[in-house]
Amino acid sequence: MSAPLSTVDIKARHRAAEILRKRFLEVIEAIMRGEEPRLVIPKRTLSNTIFDDERMLLLLGPDKFERSFLDMREARKFMQTVLMASIIFEALINNEYPTIRDLYYRGKHTIRYRDHRGRIREENTWDEQQESDSVLRDVEVYTGLLREDMLILSKEKGKVVGDMRIRSGDDVIDLSKMGHGAYAIEPTPDLIEFIDVNAEFVLVVEKDAVFQQLHRAGFWKKYRAILITSAGQPDRATRRFVRRLNEELGLPVYILTDADPYGWYIYSVFRIGSITLSYESERLATPNAKFIGVSMTDIFGDPETGKKPYLTEAERRNFIIKAKKTDIKRAKELMNYKWFQTPKWKKEIGIFLRKQSKLEIEALTGKGLKFLMDVYLPTKLKTGDFIG
Amino acid sequence: MSKTAEKFRSISPAEFFYRNKEIAGFSNPARALYQTVRELVENALDATDAHGILPDIQVVIERDPNKPIVYRVSVKDNGIGIPPQYVPDAFGRVLFSSKYVLRQTRGMFGLGAKMVVLYSQITVGEPIEVVTSPINSRRIYAFKLLIDVRENKPIVLYRASWRKESDWHGTYVKVAVEGDWGRSKSKILEYIQRTAIITPYANIYFKDPEGRVRIYRRVTTKIPPPPRETKPHPHGIDLEMLKLMIKSSDASTLQEFLEKEFQGIGKVTAGRFLRSIGLDPSRSLASLTRKDIERLAEALRSYKDFRPPRADHLSPIGSEIIKIGLSAILKPEFVDAVTRKPAVYGGHAFIVEVGIAYGGAIQPSDSPILLRFANKIPLLYDERSDVAWKVVSENIDWGYYGIQFPAPLAVLVHICSTKIPYKGVGKESIADVPVIEQEIENGVRQVARSLKSYLARKKREEEMARRVVTIIKYIPDIARSLSVFTRASEPKIPSEELEARLFEIVKSKVGVAPSIKSPRDVVISVE
Incomplete structure (x- = not known):
């Protein structure tokens, strides 16, 4: 670490380290009092994931479990949890930015011991990264600190361009001057400072390729948009960044995905949160995000509202892909989620199940990039044809 | 049945056994060698523990250097010995016995030794050597014997005696038999081993024909109380036995006979019993007809009012x-x-x-x-x-x-x-x-x-021990990890202290085997 740390960074470090220290001092104090050491951790299970109707968020429920050191089934996890916390703590005070892979390697070592029959045995503190990742999540929920708060890095996946200036570290970056490239959204989006912005809305595109096409065609300039791609399932940084744009700058957020259950779920993760990581929704989800398309009514029209389809009969024949069994299964699962039980979503999923058809965004660019950029998207935005 | 029995008695018992050696366990050379060892060892043990003596038994089997199927088996004990006047009959007259009393011994009436002599005589023909010194005797007596099969009497080929130099008493027997060590080895070894199990108060020395010596040392000086002689119980009597008992009894009347020769019959019971089957208690034994004896035997076995058999003469091992x-x-x-x-x-x-x-x-x-x-x-x-x-x-x-x-x-x-x-x-x-x-x-x-x-207890304890190790093995890592949080602020708590505290907590809340004194007894440093 030759370069001096930015002030936001130092502040974030101190805050996270202090919270970690406090939480684990509780355990140390219990030990010094001769009490059984235990960690009370919110449960990260589906049954403890609740949907907050009012705030439209998937949240961690109130259920907690006790991880006691003296409980034979939990002893190993207990060791792993304090091990993970200590590694993170050390990294914070040493001004380091570990990745989750680094955490895995730093904590991994062999415990050699004599079993109850006197045989020498060996056991690793953890074997797979899955194990260390799992206790990292436990540390997150136990301390209420997300990994970004603890300055743990992950692979950058999301990209952004637009007429906007931000401060990252001690540099000011102009997101309108990225050439053909784009700014990779950093894994610690809370350390980004928004300087100024000149845009009316945010468009998130699931597909990286479509993002690039729209970027080169100057979509964001022409329509005063911040253009973002999640490149598939959004990572936490992209979700947090989108959330901040919406919350702090008041920009409406529209999400463009494939017309299939996986596209819908990507939208759902942006908006509601994910089930496996429900504890982070409060900070990552964007409840106001709208699903702009591609929707089933875009493909087939809607006789009820008199909406005309964007595709002709012939185009449909060419572009539509037959839904697979797994798509159907996934769609039926989504129907069970409360936030997919609105009239519009019911209609959407209903058409899908009837037609058993799906469509990729690229089908629209197949009709010509101009069609996507200058017909489809502006029309949808102007007429308010999206699902909220 | 009685007819057959009489026919058997018309030939000499020695001859009978001679002709029917299979029934006594001498059917083939392998079995015969095993049986020889067994009979001699059992006699040796009967001469010792049945008299309260801690047995020292020495068994040696040698193969004849010239005739490979001939084995010489010798067994030496430290028992009561045999009075010299009885030695020829004890080894050379089948069914030699003075009295019909019952006692729980290994062999019955010493029949086995005579079978060994007979078998030796048939197969090899050498006389049996017997050296004995009765307890309290100052002399040692030596014999070489054969059996006259037709006459059922011993033939003494050699007799000697000399003053004892040591304090040994007991008997030494050596006999040559046709055998098969290869095929009987496993059974003989098993026999010796099992004998050692049941008589841990004995020293048993065994040298096999290959020259290998096995010694089972005495591991206790506890010895079961010697069995005592007892009279037969009426329920266990059979016709032949009753006849023999009548013959050898010196009682004059029927009532006296029952009272003297049986257990569980007193004067009153004898009288009541005899009257119940219509026999006069004062009738003389000599006057009983065969029919009377048959009736008596039958009734003795079935009469309900005798006292139950006594067991105090039995000698369990404990x-x-x-x-x-x-x-x-x-x-x-x-x-x-x-x-x-x-x-x-x-x-x-x-x-x-x-x-x-x-x-x-x-x-x-x-x-x-x-x-x-x-x-x-x-x-x-x-x-x-x-x-x-x-x-x-x-x-x-x-x-x-x-x-x-x-x-x-x-x-x-x-x-x-x-x-x-x-x-x-x-x-x-x-x-x-x-x-x-x-x-x-x-x-x-x-x-x-x-x-x-x-x-169940072992499983519980093992489960407990397993549980404790499962927890203890993580103590050093947990202590090290937690101490990291105290490094930057006061008070600093070193890893060693947390380790000791955690161990104390496990000790008081779960329980730790005394052999584990610190987590380092479980966790081995990898560095």
């Missing part, structure tokens, strides 16, 4: 000695034994003893290793037809006692009685007498329950 024997020879991790209360079958008192040994040096097998004994004699042949086998293999569901085969399990069953109900003439297995079967089963269940609770 659960202590059984446990010591099993432990010393099998080296198991668990052992238990029980001596049942005396019970009665057909007029004979008997006692069942059961031992159990588990784990340790015992090799796992698909069924329990059954160690059968009758009056302290190991029974090695015909296992599958023995009532004890039926009990351990059919009656008992070992799964109920927590045993899954293959398992390292040995069960010892000892029956002692003045009359063992052998199956067949080979005397190698015990008949399915229901009351005996029940006694064995109860005994086996008793020790199996004790094994079951041992296994």
Whole structure:
């Protein structure tokens, strides 16, 4: 670490380290009092994931479990949890930015011991990264600190361009001057400072390729948009960044995905949160995000509202892909989620199940990039044809 | 039946056995060598422990250097010895016996030794050598004997005696027989080993024809009380025996005869019994007709009002000695034994003893290793037809006692009685007498329950130990991790202190085996 740390960074470090220290001092104090050491951790299970109707968020429920050191089934996890916390703590005070892979390697070592029959045995503190990742999540929920708060890095996946200036570290970056490239959204989006912005809305595109096409065609300039791609399932940084744009700058957020259950779920993760990581929704989800398309009514029209389809009969024949069994299964699962039980979503999923058809965004660019950029998207935005 | 018996008596008993050597266990050279060892060892033990002497037994089998099928078996003991005047008859006259009394001994009337002599005579023809010195005698007596088969009497070829220089007393017997060591080796070794199990108070020295010496050292000086002589119980009498008893009795009247020769019959009972079958108590013994004797035998066996047979003359080994024997020879991790209360079958008192040994040096097998004994004699042949086998293999569901085969399990069953109900003439297995079967089963269940609770306790303790290790092995890592949080602020708590505290918590809340004094007794440094 030759370069001096930015002030936001130092502040974030101190805050996270202090919270970690406090939480684990509780355990140390219990030990010094001769009490059984235990960690009370919110449960990260589906049954403890609740949907907050009012705030439209998937949240961690109130259920907690006790991880006691003296409980034979939990002893190993207990060791792993304090091990993970200590590694993170050390990294914070040493001004380091570990990745989750680094955490895995730093904590991994062999415990050699004599079993109850006197045989020498060996056991690793953890074997797979899955194990260390799992206790990292436990540390997150136990301390209420997300990994970004603890300055743990992950692979950058999301990209952004637009007429906007931000401060990252001690540099000011102009997101309108990225050439053909784009700014990779950093894994610690809370350390980004928004300087100024000149845009009316945010468009998130699931597909990286479509993002690039729209970027080169100057979509964001022409329509005063911040253009973002999640490149598939959004990572936490992209979700947090989108959330901040919406919350702090008041920009409406529209999400463009494939017309299939996986596209819908990507939208759902942006908006509601994910089930496996429900504890982070409060900070990552964007409840106001709208699903702009591609929707089933875009493909087939809607006789009820008199909406005309964007595709002709012939185009449909060419572009539509037959839904697979797994798509159907996934769609039926989504129907069970409360936030997919609105009239519009019911209609959407209903058409899908009837037609058993799906469509990729690229089908629209197949009709010509101009069609996507200058017909489809502006029309949808102007007429308010999206699902909220 | 009586006719046949009389016909048998018309030839000499020696000749009878000579012609029927199979029934006494001399059917082939291998079996004969085994039987020879067995008979001589049993006589040696009877001469010692039955008289309260801790046995020192020396068994040597040598192969004749010129005639490979000829073996010389010698057995030396430190027993009471044999008065010199009785030696020729003791080894050279079949059915030599002075009195019809019953006593629980290994052999009966010393018949076995005479069979050995007969067999030796048929196969090799050398005389038997006997050296003996009765207890308290100052002399040693030596004999060389053969049996005159037709006349059923001993032929003494050599007789000598000399002053004793040492304080030895006992008997030394050496006999040459045709044998087959190769085929009898495993049985003989097994016999010696099982004898060692049942007589852990003996020193047994055994040298085999290959020159290999096995020594089973005395591991206890406890010795079962010697069996005492007793009179027969009326329920256990048969016609032949009754006739012989009448013949040898010096009682004059019937009532006196019953009173003197039987257990469980007093004056009043004798009178009442005799009147109930219409015989005059004062009638003279000599005047009894064959019909009267038959009626008497029948009634003696069935009359209900005799006192039950007494068992105080029996000599069980005792659960202590059984446990010591099993432990010393099998080296198991668990052992238990029980001596049942005396019970009665057909007029004979008997006692069942059961031992159990588990784990340790015992090799796992698909069924329990059954160690059968009758009056302290190991029974090695015909296992599958023995009532004890039926009990351990059919009656008992070992799964109920927590045993899954293959398992390292040995069960010892000892029956002692003045009359063992052998199956067949080979005397190698015990008949399915229901009351005996029940006694064995109860005994086996008793020790199996004790094994079951041992296994359950062991499992619990092991589970506990496993649990503790599972927790303790993480202590150093947890202590090191937690101490990191105190490094940057006061008070600093070193890892070693947290380690000690955590260990104390485990000790007080879970319990730790005393062998573990710190987490470092479990966790081995990898660095």
